[in-house]
Amino acid sequence: MAVILFVLILWYGGLFFQSFFLHRYAAHQVFTMSKTMERITFVLTWIFQGSSYLSAYGYGIMHRMHHAFTDTEKDPHSPKYDDNLFAMMWKTKTIYQDINLDRIAVDPRFTKNVPQWKSFDRFASSRFSRLLWIALYVLFFVYFVTAWWQWLLLPVAFLMAPIHGVIINWFGHIYGYVNFQMKNTSKNLFRFDFLMMGEGYHNNHHKHANRANFGVKWYEIDITYVIIRILNSVGIIQLKRV
Template sequence: MTRLFSEHFPASSAPTPEPLKLSWVSIVFFTIVHGLALLAPWFFSWSALGIMILLHWFLGSIGICLGYHRLLSHRSFQVPKWLEYAIALVGATALQGGPIFWIAGHRLHHAHTEDEEKDPYSARRGFWWSHMLWMIYPKEEFFNPNLYRKYAPEMARDPFYLWLDKYYLLLQIPLGVALYLLGGWSYVIWGMCLRAVLLWHSTWFINSVTHMWGYRTFETNDNSRNLWWAAIVTYGEGWHNNHHAYPHVAKAGWRWWEVDVTWWAIQVLRSLGLATKVIMPPAVKN
């Protein structure tokens, strides 16, 4: 597995474990957003629910799963640069970090899967660590731009990605204004706060539960699993054992019943001539 990412990870001696330091900024941020999300029942409307579902899919499936993950992290297919930038903007709006930060951390996860020091969200450190504590106790090498950028060097050379990685939070301003103009505070609470919380935990489930529960199709050198309900809430990412066995393959669900909504979007792009060099599973290459 490490060999697949060797171009990004030069050999080095084992790092000395650094003491954990609590990030109060992270605690306050996550507490505020979760608290605002709890207000959702008092701001309910059917249209607000619809907006939340739409944005959960658009920002999650298109922005994170298709964009940050399969396109930018693994380069499992190619799109024109203008479209790549547009998809990266969608991913950055999901409020899961800038693109270089996200991609660098994910590449480290694959290069050193479940290593307690080198994998940012190693499942061997327990459910809560892999789910969210790795952000509450941030390690310098994973959160300092001067350090993590070396794991996504092609993006660190791109002025657009450097800007987006630094200022991605600003995208919440036009999103919030647009939602308020469309439906007032109801749309803001449901479309921004509740959507962010649900999408966070959906994504974090891939780091936590799919390294603990589910079935294994491939005997990989880690504990990655295929978990049906995680695949539903993450638009196909829950077929995690398939992904760890063949990380550069664009399709996560291989069997007919392994539903992969993000793969459907890639197929649409391919049918339009916008997605090329799509890497398929070995058994179904065409």
């Protein structure tokens, strides 16, 4: 039971900070926060994403590129131009690393106001940091595993952020339903997105990219947006529009 709870905390904790900080703040800037709160959120993202930590800078730029070039050859991740999900994620990883290491020229429209904390990102993305989290996860499993099948969850803990990316960027362009007919393959995975905390409303998001609430229909409850509204009401963040 402890192992399952641990993986669920990593799943939803890492997913929240990916959606809240990397996606809606870094890429789309649907709300603002103080510099101190931004730094705190960097650290919390590292804690909850652990071994699969993603930098706000690399993620934010790459996601803006995805919106600009959706389902074209310039899209960093598209099932339309990749043979399988592993090929897509390898291509995504390469582009992400090239952005973070300044190995490619990036159009200034994709970098505008994207948060960056270079020194922290160097540490959080380092091999030392990733191996440290992996070692801590292994120790936790060694101590708390009660059945052999629970070991199958260990790779999920290691690769949490890429798994979240595969679900949205691969399956979210293949399976599901659409509220808006568009010139891309984006789809809504769930009518109530219990699994991806609102990120599964991918077709809605591609239609209204700068909207804080990814849900459109009454039953499309965006859990991340609910938390955002709470944080806004207590003054931790400031929504640009409701």
